[in-house]
Amino acid sequence: MGNNGSGTLVLPNDIFFSHVSESLAEGKTVTFIVKGYSMYPFFRNGKDRVCMAGYDGRELRKGEVILFRYRGKYVMHRIYGVETDPGGTTVYRTVGDGNVRGRETAVPCEIAGVALKRLTPSMKEWSCSSWSWRFLSALWMRLYCVRRWCLAVLRRIYR
Numbered sequence: 001m002g003n004n005g006s007g008t009l010v011l012p013n014d015i016f017f018s019h020v021s022e023s024l025a026e027g028k029t030v031t032f033i034v035k036g037y038s039m040y041p042f043f044r045n046g047k048d049r050v051c052m053a054g055y056d057g058r059e060l061r062k063g064e065v066i067l068f069r070y071r072g073k074y075v076m077h078r079i080y081g082v083e084t085d086p087g088g089t090t091v092y093r094t095v096g097d098g099n100v101r102g103r104e105t106a107v108p109c110e111i112a113g114v115a116l117k118r119l120t121p122s123m124k125e126w127s128c129s130s131w132s133w134r135f136l137s138a139l140w141m142r143l144y145c146v147r148r149w150c151l152a153v154l155r156r157i158y159r
Contacts, residue, residue, distance in 0.1 A: 017074035020067070021112040024054035029116065038096030039065070039076060041154050042137070047121050050076065052113035060092060063137045065115035065128060068094070068106040075104060076115070080141055097140060100148045 011019075016032075023030050031051040034043040042065075043050060052067055060066065060079055067076045080103075081093035092106045118126045126133060143150055 013074065017067075017112075020052075021074070024052060024067075024113040027054055029053050030113070031119065034076070037098045039078075040098035040151070041158070042078075042097050042140070043076075043118060044158075049119040051116045051119065053116050054113055055108070055111040057108060059090065060111075060114065063134060063141065066092065066094065066106065066111050067113040067115075068092075068104075068111045070104045070106065070110070074112070077104060078137065078141070080144075095144075098151060100151070 020030050020032065029051055031049050033046060034048050034050055035045060037045050050065075055066070060082065062079050062082060065076060065078050067074060069075075075094070077094035077096045077099075079092045080095050083091045083093065085091050089107055092111075093103060094106055095103045115128045117128055120126075140147075
């Protein structure tokens, strides 16, 4: 924990996300700057913000972006599959938009929040429930097998 010299307090992820999780559980919406490249191109590292609402226990759909605990850490990834395990528990299969391998699973008790919208540095909003978001998300999920090449092109265009 410390000050990064710009007057901004920098917290370790586990402390930051425990506070985020508590706020979401209290029914508050939380907005924070996205860190990391796993959700590129939908969320850009250090530039875009995500606004999240607490998970209310509803059945989530393929394509939604969730914040959940996985192996002791918080992860924000997109649901690409919904299954039911033999015990009747819903299991969400997730993957980062910027990932070409590596997938995680989340069960409802591990989910802290659901993305509501993306905010750009100029504060332009893009609702995660809008037609354009859902269409492009579905298209991106279908491009999984060629994602590596798509990401390479996008990274060169939008440096």
